[in-house]
Amino acid sequence: MTQEKEIVLQHPKDPSALLDVIRDVQTRLGHVPEEAVSRIAAHLKLSEAEVRGAVTFYHFFSLTPRGASTVYLNDSITSRMNGRTAVARAFEEEADCRFGEVSPDGRVGLSSTSCIGMNDQEPSAIVDGVVFTKLSPDKARAIVRGLRDGTPASGLVAEFGDGANQSSLVRAMVSNNIRKRGPVLFGPHEPGAAVRKAVSMTPEQVIDEVKKAGLLGRGGAGFPTGLKWEFCRREKAPERYVVCNADEGEPGTFKDRVVLTELPGLLFEGMAVAGYAVGARTGVLYLRSEYAYLRAHLEAVLAGLRKEGILGKRIAGSPKFSFDIVIKSGAGAYICGEESALLESAEGKRGEPRDRPPFPVQAGYLDRPTTVNNVETLATAARIVVEGAAWFKAMGTPKSAGTKLLSVSGDCARPGVYEVEYGLSIAELLDMAGAPEAKAVQVGGPSGTCVSKAGYQRKICFSDLPTGGSVIVFGPDRDIFEVVENFMEFFVEESCGWCTPCRAGNVLLKKKFEKVAHGKGTEGDLRDLEAWGKLVKATSRCGLGQTSPNPILTTMQNFPELYEARIQKGRDFVPEFDLAAAIQDGCAAANRRPACKEADHE
Amino acid sequence: MNDIRFTIDGKECLGKPGQTIVEAAKANGVYIPVLCHFEGLKPVGSCRICTVRVGGRFMAACTQPLIEGMAVENTAPDLEDMRKSLIEMLFVEGNHLCPSCEKSGNCELQALAYRYQLMAPRFPYLWPRRDIDASAPLLMLDGNRCIQCLRCVRACRAKDGRKVFAAVDRSHRVKIEVDKKLAAHLSEDQARRAMDICPVGAILRKETGFAVPIGRRKFDRAPIGSDVEKGTGR
Incomplete structure (x- = not known):
């Protein structure tokens, strides 16, 4: 029996197992060869084209070999600000291949990847599932040499981070960097208390308490959690689901990483509480592939909770309520943080968003009513059930109750996770993080807002500056155009390609922006940027395209002087293509002297 | 109700x-x-x-x-302009050369461009490199003209329900692929249907063409949408 066949036959003949089979093949063979595609298709009764469609959708799957070991080097702006270029060059030199290629001996493949949730310790990379942080050119070389000598990636990690990162099931060099512990998520919590309290109430009372607390979704969209649970409960169905969105992919966010590392018990209790409230027996944790290094740790915590009767059959002394949790893995796609795309992916398909209606609360996971909630939201809900709505409501602002976890990174002295009350100003946050000279602050990641000094009195809350948690600080010497270019590259790469404005519009926006950034823009180009940005926002199908022009639009709004200075004022038209420069380059490449001088073309 | x-x-x-x-x-x-x-x-x-x-x-x-x-x-004028923009985007993100296309006159993208009086797109042409796949016995797939409408993906299935067409890759690289094994067994009717359901000239029946001359095709006779507006649409 071939290896391919052996791997495929271990999985159930169920199309929803598609991503699990692909992952298994990818992990063991380093790619998904043609024979595996045929086997998988036959086993799951899918067409081979469909299987290829799923493989090629996800960043961490590949139809072609990516080396015996694969280095995925983070390409976020913060990584670049912390010396990514030199690290990338060291990887390339040592591996003797470029990014996107495999070393001549086939031992090491190099690949760039979108933000992996380590923005507080960049440059970082994932090598065969093992996270490497704070990379330097020397460390990069040592990794390649080690891999080439046959050392597994885990054997190349010399020191471990703090807290659970040191546990035998994690053993990661990741640091938590918890800079400020607030009263909600980091407050004292007795394990099991939330589930015990919930089952002593009626489901309606639990929903009511969460509604009264004014808990709004922490992933960024800010939908009232209690209302979502109520909608889900109201649907008549034989089965309902709780899905936890642990796919934080917004560049610059990493706060869920810390919750998953240090507070997984609280999170799982939150899922059980949600399950009790909506009437679900099963919870699904959709874990982003970048955090796969936490999976064994999370499984162990789940096993512990089952042993203590906090998960499983008739839990926490309830005669009727049973609830358990399974973990599903992502495979590298920002779009899967969008709840309906996440559900598609959890069902084993390409992570393409669904049309609404029906909403997930009506027809979600496996077409059943489903509440999809963010990691932080669920953990917060568990605390609300224990401490009560009034306790929670007393924190934050009237319309944004409670606290928020922020992931602060970039040019600041103390990058890391901060649990702060809503209503905190940017200035206060910069003070805490140690960034007195910040020139700009990106709140809410690329899809959020780039705030200039004039806006530092603005407050982090749903009515002013909402954020899923990403805060990136840019110091006085940073080029905002480089930042925007990086963000637009990110959106172009992460668009699922389904709808016209997001698929084509972002490419066109990026091209036009680059024209301006490279000093070849006019006032007309700025007008185009604005109009095209509004078009993409208005007509895109999901949240990705509805926010992807924000890096351009919010910097145009908050840094108009930078754009004014970059364009060629008073000129109607400047070509994107510089003919004179191209001729010079061409002549230089051919070792000829140009027949005429540059000025002759003007 | x-x-x-x-x-x-x-x-x-x-x-x-x-x-x-x-x-x-x-x-x-x-x-x-x-x-x-x-x-x-x-x-x-x-x-x-x-x-x-x-x-x-x-x-x-x-x-x-x-x-x-x-x-x-x-x-509303701004809505109509948005639609025109989207049509322009579809033109510049692919390679649409109407005069040499078998679907000219039956092409819904072309017909909409006429309806919206598209002269020159406001966007720069991206001139992507796209493949032509003529490996299936009855069909050829021209990626240059594909607009990712997903009609073929939804409509064309093998007898056992498997999808004959599927989207592969993502972002601007996303493309429609025909399943080689399933395509080898397509019937004449299935191949016809695949071509007819494609709004543009991306899926074509091989070895035949121009049975109806340009000038006497669907949208040469009546502009797109006119059937609905005159109340003759079903």
Whole structure:
């Protein structure tokens, strides 16, 4: 029996197992060869084209070999600000291949990847599932040499981070960097208390308490959690689901990483509480592939909770309520943080968003009513059930109750996770993080807002500056155009390609922006940027395209002087293509002297 | 069940529960341009040409079900310009050379470009490198002309239900692929249907062409949408 066949036959003949089979093949063979595609298709009764469609959708799957070991080097702006270029060059030199290629001996493949949730310790990379942080050119070389000598990636990690990162099931060099512990998520919590309290109430009372607390979704969209649970409960169905969105992919966010590392018990209790409230027996944790290094740790915590009767059959002394949790893995796609795309992916398909209606609360996971909630939201809900709505409501602002976890990174002295009350100003946050000279602050990641000094009195809350948690600080010497270019590259790469404005519009926006950034823009180009940005926002199908022009639009709004200075004022038209420069380059490449001088073309 | 009352650009209309805006508009003799939509297939809202505005919010009329009392804006100048922009985007992101295309005159993208009087696109041409796959016995797939409407993906299935066409890759690299094994066994009818359901010239029946000369084709006779507007649409 071939290896391919052996791997495929271990999985159930169920199309929803598609991503699990692909992952298994990818992990063991380093790619998904043609024979595996045929086997998988036959086993799951899918067409081979469909299987290829799923493989090629996800960043961490590949139809072609990516080396015996694969280095995925983070390409976020913060990584670049912390010396990514030199690290990338060291990887390339040592591996003797470029990014996107495999070393001549086939031992090491190099690949760039979108933000992996380590923005507080960049440059970082994932090598065969093992996270490497704070990379330097020397460390990069040592990794390649080690891999080439046959050392597994885990054997190349010399020191471990703090807290659970040191546990035998994690053993990661990741640091938590918890800079400020607030009263909600980091407050004292007795394990099991939330589930015990919930089952002593009626489901309606639990929903009511969460509604009264004014808990709004922490992933960024800010939908009232209690209302979502109520909608889900109201649907008549034989089965309902709780899905936890642990796919934080917004560049610059990493706060869920810390919750998953240090507070997984609280999170799982939150899922059980949600399950009790909506009437679900099963919870699904959709874990982003970048955090796969936490999976064994999370499984162990789940096993512990089952042993203590906090998960499983008739839990926490309830005669009727049973609830358990399974973990599903992502495979590298920002779009899967969008709840309906996440559900598609959890069902084993390409992570393409669904049309609404029906909403997930009506027809979600496996077409059943489903509440999809963010990691932080669920953990917060568990605390609300224990401490009560009034306790929670007393924190934050009237319309944004409670606290928020922020992931602060970039040019600041103390990058890391901060649990702060809503209503905190940017200035206060910069003070805490140690960034007195910040020139700009990106709140809410690329899809959020780039705030200039004039806006530092603005407050982090749903009515002013909402954020899923990403805060990136840019110091006085940073080029905002480089930042925007990086963000637009990110959106172009992460668009699922389904709808016209997001698929084509972002490419066109990026091209036009680059024209301006490279000093070849006019006032007309700025007008185009604005109009095209509004078009993409208005007509895109999901949240990705509805926010992807924000890096351009919010910097145009908050840094108009930078754009004014970059364009060629008073000129109607400047070509994107510089003919004179191209001729010079061409002549230089051919070792000829140009027949005429540059000025002759003007 | 009771009819749903709604308006399109102020015109009083009646629709049935469960109908989408596009379907109900058509039944009321109002044309909302569509490209990815095809009667009888589950709508997917991929092209966004049917974007309308309701209560200040933009939405795809092909996927949005009717709601009692909704006031749909369909022909506001800014909306029409957005649609024109989207058509232009589809032209520049692919390689559409109408004069040499077998689908000219039957092509819905071309027909919409005429309807919206597209002269030169406001966007720069991207001139992507796209493949032509002529490996299937009866069909050829020209990626240059594909607009990712997903009609073929939805409509064409093998006898056992497997999808003959599927989207592969993502972002601007996304493309429609034909399953080589399934394509080898397509019947003449299935191949015809695949070509006919493609709104552009991306899926063509091989070894035959130009049976109807250009000038006497569907949209040469009547512009796109005119059947709905004259009340002759089904």
